[in-house]
Amino acid sequence: MLNLQAITKNFFLFLSNNKTLDRLAKRYGSRFGVDKLVGGETFSQAVPVIKQLNDEGLVVTVDHLGEFVDSESEARERADEAVETIQTIADHNLRCEMSVKLTSLGLDINRDLVIENMERILEKALELGITLQLDMEDSSRCQDTIDIFKELKAKYPNVGLVIQSYLYRSDKDLDELDKYNPYLRLVKGAYKEPGVVAFQDKDMVDKNLKQLVKKHMLNGNYTALGSHDHEIIDFTKELAKEHGISKDRFEFQMLYGMRNKLQHDLAKEGYTVRVYMPYGMEWYGYYMRRLAERPANIAFAIKGIFSR
Template structure:
């Protein structure tokens, strides 16, 4: 049953017609519990509150299916305005972005140009940028661009997904550029040709990647709401005497709020991933796919507004 519901919501997340419908009719369907607002200004007080509680943040301007150059350039400008706002409001926040929103599906030069403009501003303002990882068809291009840019810009991270068979080798190939990596299980619908089909292998591989990246000496963000992964990391860092400055836990805005606070109390660094923007649809559907319990607040959202 869980697999059917997961596939159903992952299928919906890619439906461009529903995406347009959701944007046009704008009902939030409970999305406001996990999205920081439709504009960055709306997200600012929420980020300030999280910072006040001791939580760090990374913000993501939601947006998928960008397939024209002008829109990709607009997205880059929005990122730049966001970086400037972070600096002006002295927010403790990084920026996360997706290369498809900057033109990955259009042409490589456009993405590089957009990324360089963003990274110049980010470097000037002392803000770190992380490139989210999208579906497996974009993985190779994303990592190639990451390696190229990381040579020039220190303040750049990316993501490796443990459901992909290739990820262990990717870690080896990233080693030379001293990557800043967020390690996750992976959120897209993938075929058994490229990804482990069962949760047990995905979890096992995530533990393996966390250990490998930390022992390679690279800063690691462990992005998971799973107690087993968090507990594994705690034991690992204790065993290997890895100080808290070398890693952080990351969780999505609105998910496991109590766990975020508990980790803070224990002295760990915790960062909250806060998406904002009008394009909440695909993000929201992937979250419904991950956890059937999220469907409850979606239904509440429909009937209680």
């Protein structure tokens, strides 16, 4: 029998794929504080928001919302938009990185297409000194994403990757990736995955995330912890102190609009805090998946929207 946590997760994942609610969300979302969760409908709208965060001592990574592109022309358009965004980041001297989803750049269409798009984006990013991170999507695309990361990392030092702790395979993936000295964002994971590939118990997901953080940091690789969880944040801070790992070797990442006080408190303590800021019209599915990750995120969302 499903417990309440599983029912809640399945409910929000179901909502994330509802096209009718997606259309309503685009139409009425601004009435419910979505502007506090998304940087803007366009990157130009997000620029002043990023500047304000930079002025407050926070750095940013931006993500143009949208995925699962099934048209070659649209995939190329998304690559064009990414190149333009990178140029805008440089033009405004923003302390900002970029995250991309490979399905938005043609992963489900043709491998050569996604490589071509990624190389074009990474060339511009390398030229301008900007880091790009490959978001991890569902488990069916995990191996392809890792393989493409390895291929790109051989040519572009400015590319990073996301690893999800709810997948059983992630510990082994860390071992295989270590020789690339990768910059990894370590997160719990936000997609609906079956028990044959992923932990279903929150405590196991949390435990595995701690193990991944410890392994990656002790391997000497730059580590980004993507979590709002006090316990895991405190674990990371204590781990760094215990092993003499300097604050410039890791960072904390949190979603834009959530846990704002915690973000600023950590920054005042001298830690790098990166705000993950989505922008674009396709915010609905992204947000529903975040609520589905853990029931506690529903409370985070409500507090995040109404607190500063």
